Amino acid sequence: MTPVIFWFRRNLRLHDNLALRAAVDAGRPILPIYVSDALDAGGASRWWLHYSLSALDAALRDHGAGLAIRSGRPEDVLPRIVDETGATAVFFSRRYEPDARAQERALEKALDDRCDVHGVDDSLIRHPKSVMTQSGTPYKVFTPFWKAASRPGEPEEPAPKPSDFETTAAGLESGDIDALELLPTRPDWAGGLRETWTPGEDGAFERLEDACSIAADYAEQRDRPDLEGTSRLSPHLHFGELSPRQVWHDIRSATPASGQQGAAALLRQLYWRDFSTYLLYHFPRLPNEPLREEFAQFPWTDDADSLKAWQQGCTGYPIVDAGMRQLWATGWMHNRVRMIVASFLVKDLLVPWQAGADWFLDTLVDADLANNSASWQWVAGCGTDAAPYFRIFNPVLQGKKFDPMGDYVRRWVPELERLPAKFIQEPWKAEIDEQKAANVVIGEDYPAPVVDHGEARDLALQSYRAIRKQNA
DNA sequence: TTTTGAGTTGTTCGA
């Protein structure tokens, strides 16, 4: 019997996979395929993808054949496979980034009269077109979006993995995940990633269990990078190893009544994920251009040394450096610290937010075009729903407030390990004797601050006033 | 059409 093709994209799971359910219902053997293309960018993401594909391949083998691997443009590759196998249909789950949508349109066009094409909306709680203001325009502010998106009620119940399907290679060569060269070789910088993460559906469910256990305390502890107060589900959600429906319902049902309020803050984050994708869908220039147009005139300094100091975690501000080093080592950074380091790059160093966004896309295992772009625009103050520009994070205060003992800093900036808590967020304030006693001389063993935050803040506010004046 | 209340995550200054 001729097969149907299941084109896996950012939905690398078998449970609660609506597109897969539709393919199974076609009643034919399923040819599962992954096509690696130019959208598979970002070093840390590619590392994750390798293992997620491997896990999926193993899970599919239980049903017959594993995952066929190809690379190239899906709109070229898939029609060829349709011709070779006589497949009667192609199923896939839709994506909402501009390039991914263009890819879908090209595929639909290429397959137009050759076979059925079924794009299924599966990765968001609400489709971007289904949440609009009364005047028919897209929401720009989160809270009204969230209210409107929540109005229809709870997300759909997740569906279990279908048990009744058969996969086939349809006589094709399977291809090789290794040949995609997703893993780093020289040097192998992925040691910290391997220690931190378990990509794939099984790893995702383990992490989801952990997330359920912290959900009740989420509202209270989510801002503390020194604790394990966040879900760490972002990469699993990005690759679709979990659906937002599954996360929502598992957290909801695992949390006792007394903890529902704390968990609500976590569930709300799922709507932030929807909202970012929604913004990118309706404002496709989001990754590149400031949505508040006056920011195109902003006098960025764009200094290469500043950017490098930030990337390497050598700014002299411990909480910033801890975050950047956590990112480099593990492919992830605590959300509170992401805001601190982003504010520092954009407002203290006056480096364009796009440079920070590029770095994050390359180094985060959860790198997601929509979340990343929307969040950087938010921090930079140029998004539609942005923090006021004068809201400039003070890295010392933030450190004292959210890493009160300095444990987070000590973990990621070991030079400062022996410094007492009093100085850990501002080590330059320690007398030289105290520095020596802690085995760290500022300016030698750990950098002096690359900028003075007070001066940098004044300069940032001045620059902001300048573009306001220009546009007045 | 006009009005009105509200807007994820902050900091600093001066009383």
Next chain:
DNA sequence: GTCGAACAACTCAAA
């Protein structure tokens, strides 16, 4: 040490 106001007015979204 604590508290409220200023930062700078703006835009959004619904009534």
